[in-house]
Amino acid sequence: MIYVGNSETFTPAHKDVCGALGHNLMVYSDNGRTHAIWCIMKYEDLEQIRIFFQQNGAFLDDDNCFLPLHILSKAPFTVYLFEQKLGDLVLLPPSAPHQVLNMGGKASRKFGKNQVYRIKAVTYYSMLKYSEKSQSFTKLEDIGSTENERKRFSDDMLILLRIFDDILFEESIESDVFDDELHVTKLPETEKYMHSRYCDHCKCDIFNRCFHVAKTKLHQAYDLCINCVAKGRGSFFGDEMNLMEHISFSELRENFEQAKKSYLNVQQLMKNENITTMDDLEKTIWITRDPCKTTSITTIAWSNMYYSKHHKEFPEYLPCHQCDDSKPKYCTKTCTKCNTSYCNQCLWDRYTLTLCECNRLKNWTCPHCNDVCNCVKCLKKRDIDTLSYSTNILSRMDEIKDVLPFSVLDVSGNESTTRILDSICDLPPQPIQHLTEAKNATRILNSIAKNCPLVETNCAPKTKKRKIIIINKNPDQQQIKIIHNYYHHQKVSVCGNCQRSIATTISLNQTSRNFIALIAF
Incomplete structure (x- = not known):
């Protein structure tokens, strides 16, 4: 597996679930400045790390948060920083939490082997096997010779029913709006190779339903899982993408209902007073999900494909x-x-x-x-x-600028400090507490500020002005642009008070490294 990351993209904090020694090699870079910043934590501090992430509104196991350096510097555990350049191999300790920031350009890193586990297919056919076996039970001894064997059989079958209930729910399309145009085609594989497909984007297992794009002169055949289409993938193919399936949804539902009846028969033989009717069984199965409050992932995927096709005709x-x-x-x-x-x-x-x-x-x-x-x-x-x-x-990209080739620091206060970190590029891996002095240097000596040229913005002057100092860390950098209050849809910075653009361009002088920009608000 190859990960491609552009400048200022990042890998959220996480730990590898496999628990093996991680091998990460950077094999490509756009230019000589391309590098990746690794923030690595110890596995021994895992409990403290989880608590610290929760205190900052994130969960380590969700893989959705990148904590900036000034927050990690306050952590009660040790965090190590390492810079990876082209050709560098990073050996990651087993189960060590880490996060990565890509800098300087496009980079390709991290090899791995794609692994597809057919969990859904294993669940489905295991449920059918348990259902077929339990249909022949006529007395208590048929379930098992001992109480532990009977309890284990009952618990295992309940687990399979709960898992497949969730699988069946996610495979369903609930809305009646699409009934007239809902056409699902059967996939061409034989029974022997029925569950051999996987998503061409995320490499996950495709159990039954998927969105398929047939082979044409312009591209190869392409399969997308339900989750990828629900998240917006595949809109490029348009009308070429069709919903297909291995097993009809009605057949899956019939087999599931038969398995529930078989399990209910087992509970009656075991004289379980808590599960006597089908309603009691459904409440037991639905313990982890409320179908009245949740929309299935296939419904969302079909809705995205349906409305994206009709948006051209009826925008x-x-x-x-x-x-x-x-x-x-x-x-x-x-x-x-x-x-x-x-x-x-x-x-x-x-x-x-x-x-x-x-x-x-x-x-x-x-x-x-x-x-x-x-x-x-x-x-x-x-x-x-x-x-x-x-x-x-x-x-928090406004805070991640601490590790950019240049720093933007506020000097509007009275207190000052002279310790400024030039770059982390030439430093060996060491605890982050020694590398975050740039964040602490928010107050620069007034004597430095007086000797720096002023640059005015294109926004009309207001009563309140802020001074920021630019420390140029890249001698090849000729111009930088400070963008405040960036709006994605406008592609331009906008003043929070007057709603006018305030993008400031500064030309760097080769003889001086420090500049003052007077930003008006």
Whole structure:
């Protein structure tokens, strides 16, 4: 497996589930400046690491959060930094939590072998085997000669029923809107090779249903799993993508109902008073999920494909409350309480929510109703300073600039310090406490600031002005652009007060490394 990462992309904090020694080799880089910053933690501190991530609003096992260096510097455990360049091999200790930041350009790293585990197929055929076996039971001794054997058989069959109930629910398409146009084609494999497919994007197992693109002169045949289509993949293929399946959904449902009847027969032979009817059994199976509050992943995937095809003929747009931009309806989520819409880009960038996660909830309440909306209007209503508020919850890219080829530091305060970290590129791996002095250097000597040239922005002067000092760490850097309050839909920076663009371009002088930019707000 090869991971390709562009500059300023990152791998969230996680630990490898295989528990083996990790081998990570960088095999490609755009230029000589391309490198990756590894933040590695000890496995012995795993419990402290989990608690620390939870205190900062993230979960280590969810693989969805990159903690910036100034937060990791406050951790009660040791964190090591290592810079990986082209040709460097990083040997990762078994089960060691780590996160990676790509810098300088596009890089390819980390080899591995694709592994596909047919868990769903194993569950389905194991359930059929248990069901067939339990149908022949006529007395208690047929289940097992001892009480432990009977209890084990009953528990194992209940586990299989719960797992397959979730599989069957995710394979279903619930909405009646699509009944007229719901056409599912049977996959051409024989029974021997029925479950041999896997997703060509994420390499996950395809048990039954998938979206298939037939081979053409322009591209090879392509398979996408339900999860990838639900998350927005495959829109490029358009009408060429079709929903296909190995086994009809009605056959899967009939086999599941027969397995439940067989399990109910086992409980009656064991004289279990808690499970006497089919309703009792369904409540026992549904212990981990409420089908009345959750939408199946196949319903979301089919909806994405259906509306993306019909959007060209009947375009429908909704305004996003966060960015005020009009987006296609299938790219937005509307609140069931106040009918406020949020686009997929703002949900991810501002709240670390994917559109697929929001679509899973039938009664979804938006950030505005939960009083956590961080748009400019809502922040002003709650009397929060829009200039100092960090809106990017996931990556905190406004803080990750500490490890960029140049640093942007606030010097508007009175206190100062002279210790500035030039770069982490030439330092060996060591605890992060010694590498975060750049974050602590938020106050620079006033004497340095007085000797630096001033650069005005293209925004009209206001009563409040902020000074920031630029420490140029790359001698080849000729220009840098400071962008404040970046909006994805506008592709331009916007002032939080006057709503005008305030992108500031600074030309770097070869004889001086320090510059002052006077930013007006």
